[in-house]
Amino acid sequence: MDLFSTGLMSGIGFLAVVLVMLRFESIGGWTLGEVAFLAGMIEMSFGLMDMVFGGFDPDWFSGVVQSGRFDQFLLRPVNLATQLLGANFLLRRLGRVLEGIVFFGLSLWLTPVSWSVAKLLYLPVVVLSQVVAMGSLFMVGSGLIFWTVQRIEAVNILTYGGVELMSYPVHIYPRWLQRFFTFGVPFVFLNYYPALYFLDKPDVLGFPVFAPFWAPLAAAGMLLMAIWFWRFALRHYQSTGS
Numbered sequence: 001m002d003l004f005s006t007g008l009m010s011g012i013g014f015l016a017v018v019l020v021m022l023r024f025e026s027i028g029g030w031t032l033g034e035v036a037f038l039a040g041m042i043e044m045s046f047g048l049m050d051m052v053f054g055g056f057d058p059d060w061f062s063g064v065v066q067s068g069r070f071d072q073f074l075l076r077p078v079n080l081a082t083q084l085l086g087a088n089f090l091l092r093r094l095g096r097v098l099e100g101i102v103f104f105g106l107s108l109w110l111t112p113v114s115w116s117v118a119k120l121l122y123l124p125v126v127v128l129s130q131v132v133a134m135g136s137l138f139m140v141g142s143g144l145i146f147w148t149v150q151r152i153e154a155v156n157i158l159t160y161g162g163v164e165l166m167s168y169p170v171h172i173y174p175r176w177l178q179r180f181f182t183f184g185v186p187f188v189f190l191n192y193y194p195a196l197y198f199l200d201k202p203d204v205l206g207f208p209v210f211a212p213f214w215a216p217l218a219a220a221g222m223l224l225m226a227i228w229f230w231r232f233a234l235r236h237y238q239s240t241g242s
Helices: 002-025 032-052 057-066 072-075 082-086 091-110 117-148 153-158 162-166 176-182 193-197 213-233
Strands: none
Touching: 002 032, 032 091, 032 117, 032 162, 057 072, 057 082, 057 117, 057 153, 057 213, 072 082, 117 153, 117 162, 117 193, 117 213, 153 162, 162 176
16 A cells, blocks of 8 residues: 555656646657656656665654664664665655656657667666665755754755656756756756657757766766765764753
8 A cells, every 4th residue: 555655646746747748749849758758767766766765865864863863873883874774765665666667668658769779778877877866865965964953845855856857858947947957966967868868859958969878977976975975964963962
């Protein structure tokens, strides 16, 4: 029931998009199948990330810090990151992964992709890059809690809001938003540009021809920055005294 409800709740939003696109046929020149391709990839990735990086989820981690339970993690003779990665591992989050697989399968049915060996090999790299990148944002959000104690809703704008943003072609958004999610948080290289490569669609943003292959570089950069910030924040942790 947990798996079913999680997948159902995640899929309701996309169902609304389907109903709209059945009336208007396309969004920014992208058909329903092509948008489903974007949504399917990011939903699969976010579901996996939410399961693997659940211990760094700011919403859950804030309760750990408030209650003083984080001190227990520090006292155990086990790597701290390893403990957190396994502390909030919930299989019900597979529901979102399954929902993403359904969307992805729907996209392939509506929009056949001309697969090649290179595309088949690059697809899991893109999914893994998205998992790492979104997990990095969770790490940054949990690091901020060492100062705020309470969770910061602004972090959810980048994580859960980022999933919604990457579910659509980036060129439909205002220019300032495109720039922020290109040079600030490089979401554009994690889902949109790889999708251009898989779907053989033209680039309307004018980046180099190898931009679709920057996903692992963007993810690696975000992870390195997140690890640095997490370690910096950890050095400034003070127990809540609970």
